[in-house]
Amino acid sequence: MANLFFVPQNIITGENAVQMSMQYIRGFGKKALIVTDDAMVSLGNMKKLTDELDAIGTKYAVYSGINSEPTHSMIDAGVGIYQGTGCDFLIGIGGGSPMDSMKAIAAVAANGGSIKEYTGKKLEKPLPPTVTIPTTAGTGSEATKVSIITNTDTNVKMLLSDPRLMAALAVVDPVFTLTAPPGVTVATGVDALTHAIEAYTSRKAFPLSDIFAVSAVTKIFKNIYEVYTNGSNREARSEMATAALEAGIAFSNASVTIVHGMSRPIGALFHIAHGLSNAQLQGVCLKYLKSGAIEQLCGLAKAIGVYRSGMTAEEGADAFVSATTGLLQRLNIKTLQECKVPESDFFQNIPKMAEDALASGSPGNTRRTPSKEEIMALYKELWEEGVKKA
Template sequence: MNNIFLMPSKILSGIGAINQLEPHVRNKGDKALIVSDNIMTKIGNVERVSNILDKCGISYEVYDEVNSEPTDVVVEKGVAVFQQTNCKFIIALGGGSPIDAAKAIGFMSVSSGKINDYMGEVINTEIPYLVAIPTTAGTGSEVTQFTIITDTENNVKMLLKGPALMPKLAVVDPEFTVTTPPAVTVATGIDALTHAIEAYTSKRAQPLSDVFALSAIKRIYDNLNVVFKNGQNMQARYEMSLGALEAGIAFNNSSVTIVHGMSRPIGAIFHVPHGVSNAILLAKCLEYAIAGHVTRFAEIAKTIGIYKETMSELEAAQKLVSVIEQFCKTLQVPTLEELKINRDEFYRNLDKMAEDALESGSPANALRNFNKDEIIEIYIKLWE
């Protein structure tokens, strides 16, 4: 079988990597649009980037209104700012939301109609030069060809994809992640862990994606609890940043599966942050998924050091499920009830959520075939 493997043209990584940005943006245009959120502006991270642009003699406009998961409305406003202020390239600074928004803004700045018109299409239109600077260790959006934008009219999270959406430069500097609060550190970290596990257990997995996926799983499993307890541990923050990067590269060349498919409807309908809904679903989905390919899940158990020679592959896979469940509890992942979600309303939306999950296409990538009834069953188990 032949495989294509995609990565950004360049990745700058390491503590203080942001200080190497200058030569990479000098010839990209005379004005940049910095896409971020207002917290990044308040704590000075936007200024760290704008100072570098000042040194280059590059002017800039700041669009820092991506304060939650991006919507079609947020994208439309960003496109207007980009075009009306004559920006030439884009720098995305923040978690997955600003980076996803920046991809969509870049695409729509050179496209007609509305972003909702492009749901499900492969994006090949060349977008303005895009630099992605993640401030969380989670989504891996800095190295992927995907963006998720909420269609506010239909209350659906749209997945857009295509090599053209991949940032040309990723700057992975763990110094930007130190200010991430513990709860956000956990949510984004488990999002990355989910990316890696799903990439490794997808029908679309390939040898190179496997290498990145297993490495990411180990880094994240070994370091997430460390940074949860001590966010100032720079080495652990660096390991988490690398893990999220590796997980992004893995699923960018493989795919996500059942967890992400089921997570998006929870986020769209109940406005639960993406990483949190993934964390809530992870163990329950794995419990069902292991039947698809026990060997692969057993290999993950070996990678994180919970396998014993006396175990069968099935026992190792089952041990993985129980360890991940306890891992999430240790990291204080909230339940749906703790998030104040109304159970009756949740049940009323079961059909829609299951249908939307299947329509996303992600569950079809799992090694086990999931039907609508099974997906509903998993959603119900979240209340146990």
């Protein structure tokens, strides 16, 4: 079977990537809309970017209103600013939220209407040039053809996927991630780990996506605990930034599966950070997946060095599952209960969450494909796990 592999037109990685990017950005247009959040402004990350834009004489307008995971109203507002300020290209700087918002604003600016109507829509018209600058080592949005926006009318996290959402230029400078606090570092790092595991075990995986997925899993196992406990380790931060990029490339081509499918409804309804809800789900979902993906999980055990000679493939798969659950324990992932999710609301919403998970299409890529009843049972198991840990 043939497979098409998508990546951004250009990717610049390493320290001073922003400076280097200016030789490309100067050709993108006359005025950029910079989409970001207030933290990027107060941390000085925005200034690092605008100093460089000033130096090449490129104008810009700033929209720093993405102060939570993005909603449809934030995108509508951003489109108004883009059009009202005469911008002709866009830069997203921040975590996945500002980068996804920037891509969604570009999509609507070119294709019209409201982002609420974009679920499953093919983007007919090309987007203006887009630049992604991640400051978390997490979503990989810098190099994915995906944007995730919550429709707050329906409480659904819409998964928009279209090749036109791929950035023209991704600029990955790991220095930006040095200021991420431990909670953000872990949640975003586990998001990247989940992308890589899901891409590798997806029914849509193929040899080229596997290379990126395995490389990302290996780097994350080596470095995530270090960046959690010693955030100023530049080398470990750099490895994580590369891993997140690789994991993004892997899943953008091979798709995510059950964890992401089940995680988005939790995020939409209970406002738990995306990476955190992935981390919470990882254990129960890996145990569910195992019988359908023994060979793949055993392959990952070999990659991270927990496979021992003489083990059967199933023992190898078990070794990977327990290495992952052990790692998550050391990262002190908060449970649903610790995130103050009310029990009655959670149980009442299980049928809706299961339906929304399936409707996103992601669970269908899982090698052991779940039914609605099985997803509902997994949500219950997730709750029970939190009770046991209390």
